[in-house]
Amino acid sequence: MEEKNFLKNYIMSYDKIMNTLYVLFCNNRKRLEKRKIGVTTFNYPIDCYKIGNGKKHVLLYGTTHGSELVTTYFVLEVLISLLQLSSEDRILQEYTFHIIPILNPEGYIISSSNVLANVSSVSLEKIAAEYLRVYNQDDEVAMTGKKCPKAFYNVLKSNIYNIPNHKMARSVGNILKNCRLNASVLPVWTANGVGVDPNSNSIHCFKEIVELRRKQKCAYLRYNDIPVTIPSPMSYPGVGTFCNCPENHSLYQYVTGLYTMNTNSLNENKLIAIFSYHSTGGEIYSFPNKNGMDEKKEKLYKMGMEKYKENVGYTIIDPETRYGVMDYYRDKLTDVLCLTIELSKANANPIGPFANIEGLNREILNNKKAIIDTIDFISGN
Ligand SMILES: [Zn+2]
Incomplete structure (x- = not known):
C-alpha cells in the first residue's frame, strides 16, 4: 500500500x-x-x-x-x-x-462532540500535548491510591448539550446523575448511549466479568471515580450478553x-x-x-x-x-x-x-x- x-x-x-x-x-x-x-x-x-x-x-x-x-x-x-x-x-x-x-x-458521538467543541484541526496538537501532560500527572497521583478530583477533566470543557441527539443526551444526563459524575467525563466516554461497554459485555464469561466489576467497584487509575457496576461512562458489562x-x-x-x-x-x-x-x-x-x-x-x-x-x-x-x-x-x-x-x-x-x-x-x-x-x-x- x-x-x-x-x-x-x-x-x-x-x-x-x-x-x-x-x-x-x-x-x-x-x-x-x-x-x-x-x-x-x-x-x-x-x-x-x-x-x-x-x-x-x-x-x-x-x-x-x-x-x-x-x-x-x-x-x-x-x-x-x-x-x-x-x-x-x-x-x-x-x-x-x-x-x-x-x-x-x-460512544463516538458522545466523546467526539465534546472534543470538537474545544479543538480545531489547528489547535489539536497543542491542546492534546497539554491534555497528555496533565493526564499523566493525574495517573501518578492515582497510582498512590489517592482518590481526588482529576485535573485532566478541566482541560476540555464539556457539556451534555454538545451531544447533537437530544434523546441520547437525556440518557447520558441520567447516567451521569446516577453515577454522581458531571459532564467533564464526557470526552473519555467509552460505553454506548445507554451506559453499556461493548467490550465488557462478555459473550463467554459474563458471570465472571460481573463478579470482577463487583470487586472493582470503580474503573482503574485516573478513572477511579467512575462506577463500573451500574450503567456508566465505562466498563459496565450490562445485565446480560447482548442486552442493551x-x-x-x-x-x-x-x-x-x-x-x-x-x-x-x-x-x-x-x-x-x-x-x-x-x-x-x-x-x-x-x-x-x-x-x-x-x-x-x-x-x-x-x-x-x-x-x-x-x-x-x-x-x-x-x-x-x-x-x-x-x-x-x-x-x-x-x-x-x-x-x-x-x-x-x-x-x-x-x-x-x-x-x-x-x-x-x-x-x-x-x-x-x-x-x-x-x-x-x-x-x-
Ligand atoms: Zn478500548
Whole structure:
C-alpha cells in the first residue's frame, strides 16, 4: 500500500465521517460494498464496508470504545489506502477486507462532540500535548491510591448539550446523575448511549466479568471515580450478553456469519484474521486461553503477534483475565488470528494520541504495513 496518509482531519464529527464514507462509496460503487450490520439503541447504523475479491477474508474494526477516536481515523485510512489500489493489485486479488469504521457510533458521538467543541484541526496538537501532560500527572497521583478530583477533566470543557441527539443526551444526563459524575467525563466516554461497554459485555464469561466489576467497584487509575457496576461512562458489562448492547450483537452475528465459510469444507473462502483496534499504550493483547489451545493455534498467535510487532514495536501482553469480547473469538474460532491492537504509544484518550502528529503519522503507516505483512505471513506468502 502507498506510503501516505490521506485524511486531512484527525478528529471528525460523526456526520463528517458519514459524509466522507458516502463520497467514497459513491465514487467506488463497483468495488466497495456497504452493508448495515446492525442499528444502535438510538438508531445509528453500524456499517461494514467490503473491498477485494480474494478468498482470504480479513475483518478490521475501530471504535469499540467511544473515546478511542484515533482508531476510526486509522481504520478509515486503511479503507482509503485499499481504495487507492488498482482492482488488479495482488492484495485485492488475494484478500477480501471487511471494515467497520465505527462499531460504537453512540460512544463516538458522545466523546467526539465534546472534543470538537474545544479543538480545531489547528489547535489539536497543542491542546492534546497539554491534555497528555496533565493526564499523566493525574495517573501518578492515582497510582498512590489517592482518590481526588482529576485535573485532566478541566482541560476540555464539556457539556451534555454538545451531544447533537437530544434523546441520547437525556440518557447520558441520567447516567451521569446516577453515577454522581458531571459532564467533564464526557470526552473519555467509552460505553454506548445507554451506559453499556461493548467490550465488557462478555459473550463467554459474563458471570465472571460481573463478579470482577463487583470487586472493582470503580474503573482503574485516573478513572477511579467512575462506577463500573451500574450503567456508566465505562466498563459496565450490562445485565446480560447482548442486552442493551446491539453493538456487540451486530459484531457477533457478522463474525459468526463469516466464520460459516471456515466450517464449510466446500467453500474455498475463509476468514483468516480479525483486527480489533483500541487506543493508547501501543500494545498487542492477543493470547488465547490456555484451555483448548493446541499447538497449531499457539503457533498462529505467537507468530502472528510477532509479525505485527515487527512493524510497530508494540508490546505483546499476556493478560491475567480474558473476559473481553475479543477473547471469546480467540477461544472460539480455532483457525482465525484475532488481534486486539492498542494503537498509539501515547496515553490519554481521547486526544493524547494527537499530541505528536508526526509520530502518529508514522505509527499509522507502520500499522497499515503490519496488517498486510501479518496476513501475508499467516497465509504463507
Ligand atoms: Zn478500548
